[in-house]
Amino acid sequence: MYIAGIPKAGPKPTPPTSCGTAGVAPAGYSALGYVDEGGVTITPEISSDPVKVWQSAVPVLFNVKESSFKVKANFLETNLNTTELFFGAKWEKATEKDGNGGWKEVPGTYRLNLSSTPQLEEISLVVDWGQGSTRYRAVIERAMVADRGAIQLQRSEAGKFELTIDALDSSGRLGYVLTNDNLRGDTAPPAPIATALLEKETVSQGDTAYASGSNFKASTAITASTGSSSIVATPAQSSSTGAARVALSVAADCPPGRYEIKLSDGTTEVSAGQLTVEKKPTT
DSSP states (O other), X not given: OEEEEOOXXXXXXXXXXSOOOTTOOOTTOEEOOOEEEEEEEEEEEEEEEEEOOTTOSSOSEEEEXXXXXXXXXXXXXXXXXXXXXXXXXXXXXXXXXXXXXXXXXXXXXXXXXXXXXXXXOOEEEEXXXXXXXXXXXXXXXXXXXXXXXXXXXXXXXXXXXXXEEEEOOBTTBSOEEEEOSOTTOOOOOOOOOOEEEESOSEEETTXXXXXXXXXXXXXXXXXXXXXXTTEEEEOEEOOTTSOEEEEEEEOTTOOSEEXXXXXXXXXXXXXXXXXXXXOOOOO
């Protein structure tokens, strides 16, 4: 589980839109630490009122009266996030009065002030779970702590911070769930096929020809094979969309003939066609 504070002013955290990497906090979020073996309870709830009519013994419709999306867990780690969420206050450096009527810091001591009129902090919450490579992620864009349990300090058991976090409205939704599990059974579209083409199929000795390609691996070195040491290709870099353009320098003494030009991104090699080299005309 990961949280990010939502400040009353200034930039707000950007909720994740992908399942991310297991064990890695989304950008701008931090981990809440270990949860006890009871795990995390996610509860979507609605309450509704039945619409009853004289003609039927059962309701003909239900009107939604309230809805909620709650996350409950017992946190085992005593860290900055769990303690500030549980007590509803921020840690500060402890101070005490000095002999001159001012205040001084108490070395190595921190203080958390429990207000008689606490202000609940708004947070954003992310809950990750999965098995193997299948991942799920519940994202609550806006939330607050709705309930807190008691801390039991026992000799034989670790202390626990019991928290229930309730979603708030965010642009008409309580949150969303992400997964890489293809539950719909959709078929992924086939990857586009790399292609290459000579911009000019016939050149003279000493000229420069160009081969253009598309749908190669993005931002990758593109090389060319020419079938002759007399035709030298200058390696190029594919664009972010996989497009590339390779220069082919034809030597002045290149034997006239036809040469097959191929482009490659290190994984896929495709033919750009036959380059015809003609004897340079005399003047």
